[in-house]
Amino acid sequence: MIRIRFPRDVAPPAWLDPPPLGVEVTTDPRVIALETEKNGPEQFAAVERTLRPMFQHLWRSGTVPFRVVLVETQSGCNYSCEFCPVAKAIDPRPFGQLDITLIRKIATELGAFGYDRTIALFANNEPLLDPRLEEIISIFRSSCQNAHIRVLTNGILASRERVTSLFNAGLSLLIVNNYTDGRRLIGPTRDLISAAKDFLPFDIRISVRDRRQVLTTRAGLAPNRSPLTAPMRGFCALPFTDIVVSHTGLINLCGFDAYGQVVIGDVRTSSLVGAWTSEPFTRYRQSLLLGVRKGLQLCEKCDFDGFRDPFGQEKIMTRGDLTKHDQKNP
Ligand SMILES: C[S@@+](CC[C@H](N)C(=O)[O-])C[C@H]1O[C@@H](n2cnc3c(N)ncnc32)[C@H](O)[C@@H]1O
Numbered sequence: 171m172i173r174i175r176f177p178r179d180v181a182p183p184a185w186l187d188p189p190p191l192g193v194e195v196t197t198d199p200r201v202i203a204l205e206t207e208k209n210g211p212e213q214f215a216a217v218e219r220t221l222r223p224m225f226q227h228l229w230r231s232g233t234v235p236f237r238v239v240l241v242e243t244q245s246g247c248n249y250s251c252e253f254c255p256v257a258k259a260i261d262p263r264p265f266g267q268l269d270i271t272l273i274r275k276i277a278t279e280l281g282a283f284g285y286d287r288t289i290a291l292f293a294n295n296e297p298l299l300d301p302r303l304e305e306i307i308s309i310f311r312s313s314c315q316n317a318h319i320r321v322l323t324n325g326i327l328a329s330r331e332r333v334t335s336l337f338n339a340g341l342s343l344l345i346v347n348n349y350t351d352g353r354r355l356i357g358p359t360r361d362l363i364s365a366a367k368d369f370l371p372f373d374i375r376i377s378v379r380d381r382r383q384v385l386t387t388r389a390g391l392a393p394n395r396s397p398l399t400a401p402m403r404g405f406c407a408l409p410f411t412d413i414v415v416s417h418t419g420l421i422n423l424c425g426f427d428a429y430g431q432v433v434i435g436d437v438r439t440s441s442l443v444g445a446w447t448s449e450p451f452t453r454y455r456q457s458l459l460l461g462v463r464k465g466l467q468l469c470e471k472c473d474f475d476g477f478r479d480p481f482g483q484e485k486i487m488t489r490g491d492l493t494k495h496d497q498k499n500p
C-alpha cells in the first residue's frame with residue numbers, strides 16, 4: 171500500500187481523486203508527520219510534560235534501552251535541500267562506506283539479544299545510493315527477524331524494481347521524502363503510484379515536501395538557519411532512544427551530528443551497548459534531564475526536542491495519545 175501526504179496548503183492533483191487501487195491520500199500524522207507536527211512550542215511542551223518525566227523515571231531505575239539503531243551505510247547524497255548540512259554541493263565529508271564486516275558485527279550483536287525495535291538504514295546520506303542496501307537489509311533481517319527495518323529516501327532512485335528488491339530483501343517500511351521547489355511529485359514517485367497495485371503488501375509512505383523549507387538548526391549545522399543567540403533550556407529525548415553508527419564506523423551522540431563531532435564509541439572496538447552506557451553519553455543525558463544544554467557541544471546549538479511517541483511505534487504523538495498518557499501518569 172502506498173500512503174501519501176501533502177502539506178496542508180497543497181491540494182492533491184486531480185488524478186489522485188479518487189486514488190487508484192493501492193493508494194491512500196492521508197492526513198494522519200501517525201502515518202506521515204509534517205515537519206510542523208514534529209518541532210515547535212506545542213511539541214516542546216509535550217516533551218517536557220510527558221517524555222522528560224518518563225525518561226527520568228527509566229533513568230533512575232537504570233532501564234533505558236535504545237529503540238532506534240541508525241546505520242549510515244555510506245556517505246553522500248544526490249540532491250540539494252537548503253536545510254540539510256550534507257546536501258550534495260556542500261557536504262564536506264569525503265566518500266566513505268561502512269565495511270560489511272562491521273555491519274555484520276552490529277547485526278550479530280543486536281540478534282544476540284533479540285532486538286526487535288527499529289533499525290533505520292540511513293542517517294545523514296541518501297541510502298539508495300548504496301548498491302549494497304539489499305544485502306545489508308538481508309543481513310539485519312536474518313539476525314533480527316522481528317525488527318522494524320526502515321529506510322528514508324529522497325526517492326530519486328526509487329524505481330519500481332529497486333523498491334521491490336528492497337522489500338524482498340526484508341525491508342519493513344520505505345519513507346519517500348518527495349522534495350521539490352514547488353511541492354510537485356517527482357517522476358519516480360508518480361511512477362511508483364502508477365504501479366501501486368503491485369505494492370499492496372508493502373508499507374510505502376510518501377511525504378510531499380519543499381526542499382527550501384526552514385527546519386531545525388540541526389545542532390547548529392543547518393545551512394539555512396542562523397545560529398541560536400543563546401542555548402535553549404530544555405530536555406531532548408533523542409539520546410534516550412537513538413544510537414547512531416556513522417559510515418566511518420564511529421558511533422555518534424546524535425543523528426543530527428552530520429560531521430561526527432561528538433563520538434561515543436567505535437563499532438570496531440566497542441559494542442553498541444558499551445557505547446550506549448559510555449561516560450560521555452551518560453553525561454549528556456544527565457544534563458539534558460536537568461534541561462541544561464549550555465556546555466554540551468551540539469545540544470547548545472540545537473533547537474530540537476526529540477519529540478517521539480512514548481508508546482512504542484516511533485510515530486508522532488497525537489493530542490489523543492498525550493491526553494491518554496497524561497491521564498495514566500498525572
Ligand atoms: C538527512 S535525510 C537522509 C535521508 C534522505 N536523504 C532523505 O532526505 O529523506 C534524513 C532526514 O533529515 C532531515 N533533515 C535534514 N536537515 C534537517 C534540519 N535542518 N532540520 C530537521 N530535519 C532535517 C530530512 O528532512 C530528512 O527527513
Ligand code: SF4
Nearest residue numbers: 247249251254257324
Ligand atoms: S535531506 Fe536528504 S535528500 Fe535532502 S540534501 Fe539532505 S540527505 Fe540529500
